[in-house]
Amino acid sequence: MGRKDKHKHKHRKKKEKRKSKYTARTADRHELYELSVQNVEEEIKFLDKTFREVRGRPALTLREDFAGTTAAACEWVRNGVERRAWAVDIDPKVLEWGRKRHVEKLSPEQQERIELVEGDVKTTNTPLADLVVAFNFSYFIFKERATLRHYFEQVRRNLNSEGVFMLDCFGGAEAIEESEEETEQDDFTYVWDQDSFDPIGANLMCHIHFHFPDGSKIRKAYSYDWRLWTLPELREILVEAGFRKVTVYWEGHDEDGEGNDIYEPAERGDSDPAWIAYIVAER
Ligand SMILES: C[S@@+](CC[C@H](N)C(=O)[O-])C[C@H]1O[C@@H](n2cnc3c(N)ncnc32)[C@H](O)[C@@H]1O
Structure with missing residues (x-):
């Protein structure tokens, strides 16, 4: 998922009057998603620094939940020879895309330290890790408290005794506004569309669209049917799931x-x- 704040790191320079590489017919939505939304280098720096602060040592093992194209897990194994990662996603197609785009570009030795796991994060088990991350608000798809708690319990079971779970959250008055926000990328426009908000269920329906210089568009490249959880709710549910410090x-x-x-x-x-x-939950 993505919100405009996520790209403030990027400072991409707009190139004028150049023939665009992309049109709706030729563009690959996963590639555009990564360019628009993700910044895995910064993500990994945050995980690294925060784990060191909390545990006084570097983290070695990472489970990336809702891994999608597995970009963060690949960055993790590139960042240290002792590092291992498991990338969990329910969708075999996006994992396959990630394998071709990212995993196969790692060295053979690095490839031995990463595993792509097709499965539901609520039920999938992986070797016990130092870190589990759920970024870009992916867990917002769990709309009921019991389901979210069940997921958090599963995360906790997959952490070792010093393990830490890190997740992100967003909010504020603009988060419940129905709005479309355009961000210019190098060769296309990324549109974050907060389509509807229902205060009774805190249901937030969002889409990502991509618009191209030739006028073509990919509307609803991604859609998200979310519950907009609040920080106090998340803290309470993490504590209920057994996390000692949140x-x-x-x-x-x-x-x-x-x-x-x-x-x-x-x-x-x-x-x-x-x-x-960010929420940092210590097992
Ligand atoms: C918004 S993408 C997140 C991509 C990436 N982690 C990021 O930070 O941008 C959400 C991903 O969650 C996956 N997903 C949805 N429900 C899931 C579940 N129950 N278990 C595992 N993966 C799930 C989808 O297939 C999709 O690839």
């Missing part, structure tokens, strides 16, 4: 009040209209 990491700001991409443990936040936060 900390919210909130973004700091610079002297102009702009977010500075530095996330620190916090007990109080401010009423940012579009915030992203």
Whole structure:
């Protein structure tokens, strides 16, 4: 999934008057998704730094839940010869895409340290890991408290005794607004569409569209039928699932009040209209 805040790291320069590489007919939606939404280098840096702060040693093993194209898991094994990763996703097609695009580009030795696992994150078991991550709000697909708790319990069972679960969350007034937001990428436009919000169920329906310079479009390249969980709900459910310590990491700001991409443990936040936060749950 993606929200505009996710690309503030990227600073991609728009190239003018160049024939675009992409049209709706030729573009690959997974490639555009990765370019628009993901920044796995920054993600892995955050996991690394935060695990060190919490446990006083580097993390070696990572389970990436809702792994999709497996980009984060591949970045993990590239980052250290002792590192192993398991990438779990329910969709064999996206895992296959990831295998061709990312895994097969790793060295044979690196490929031995990564495993793609097709399965439901609620029931899949993998070797006990230092870290489990669920990023880009993927767990928002679990709409009932009991289902979400069941998933969190399964995560906990797959962590070793020093294991840590990290997940992201977003919110603020703009999160419940029905809006379409366009972000220019190099050769296409990424559109984040918050299509509808239902306050009774906190159901948020979102889509990703891609628009191209030749006027063609891929509408609904991805659709997300989510429950917009709040931080206190998530903390409570993680504690109910057995996690011993659950900390919210909130973004700091610079002297102009702009977010500075530095996330620190916090007990109080401010009423940012579009915030992203991380939750760090210690087994
Ligand atoms: C939004 S993508 C996340 C991709 C990537 N992790 C990221 O950070 O951008 C969500 C992925 O979750 C997968 N998924 C949905 N339900 C799942 C489940 N119950 N178990 C495992 N994977 C699931 C989908 O197949 C999809 O690839």
